[in-house]
Amino acid sequence: MISLIDTDGDCVLHEEFLARACADDFFERIRERAVWRRPKLRMFGRTLRAPRLAAWHGDAGARYAYSGALHLPRPWFGALRELRARIEAHTGARFNSVLLNYYRDGDDALGWHSDDEPELAPGAPIASLSLGAPRRFLLRHKRRKDLACAVELRHGALLVMRGETQTHWRHALPRTKRPVGARINLTFRRIESGARAG
Numbered sequence: 530m531i532s533l534i535d536t537d538g539d540c541v542l543h544e545e546f547l548a549r550a551c552a553d554d555f556f557e558r559i560r561e562r563a564v565w566r567r568p569k570l571r572m573f574g575r576t577l578r579a580p581r582l583a584a585w586h587g588d589a590g591a592r593y594a595y596s597g598a599l600h601l602p603r604p605w606f607g608a609l610r611e612l613r614a615r616i617e618a619h620t621g622a623r624f625n626s627v628l629l630n631y632y633r634d635g636d637d638a639l640g641w642h643s644d645d646e647p648e649l650a651p652g653a654p655i656a657s658l659s660l661g662a663p664r665r666f667l668l669r670h671k672r673r674k675d676l677a678c679a680v681e682l683r684h685g686a687l688l689v690m691r692g693e694t695q696t697h698w699r700h701a702l703p704r705t706k707r708p709v710g711a712r713i714n715l716t717f718r719r720i721e722s723g724a725r726a727g
């Protein structure tokens with residue numbers, strides 16, 4: 530099923546982008562092979578550890594500054610290349626990098642933000658693939674308090690965020706008290722110019 534998320538038509542969710550067995554296989558291969566780190570976050574003058582693991586893979590020049598630090602890409606590996614090819618064929622877009630987040634359980638989360646760093650190619654879509662336990666994903670408009678929505682991202686679902694989504698909306702993956710298993714999210718991105726440190 531394909532649903533339009535209520536963000537001016539710029540966000541589309543493909544709930545069964547990957548069949549279950551195929552999603553299971555990618556989950557295991559990526560969990561094993563990605564180079565996971567627990568990023569440091571700089572907030573209110575303090576350095577904290579992010580409540581999740583993350584990995585950054587991509588073409589050699591795709592340097593990306595997020596969570597207050599510069600990240601150099603680890604190389605693509607088989608499962609990431611296969612997924613990139615499928616997602617490029619589906620979206621018609623080209624991606625040179627992927628940010629992976631690994632939520633070990635319901636205590637792991639990602640706070641409100643937009644993917645609007647200057648090194649991201651302007652107007653390029655971001656394709657977000659979910660593997661593992663379903664989690665609620667929230668979107669809220671930056672200025673209009675009346676505009677907000679929530680969607681459950683399940684195993685094998687692809688959320689494509691195009692157009693002005695990152696300009697006008699923030700998104701988050703909140704903690705949950707429900708007992709949930711591990712989840713991996715991959716956001717395929719296009720970096721235009723390598724970020725600089727500092």
Ligand SMILES: O=C(O)CCC(=O)C(=O)O
Nearest residue numbers: 628630644666702714716
């Ligand atoms: O885990 C998710 O679904 C959200 C990931 C996300 O917002 C990001 O990587 O910027």
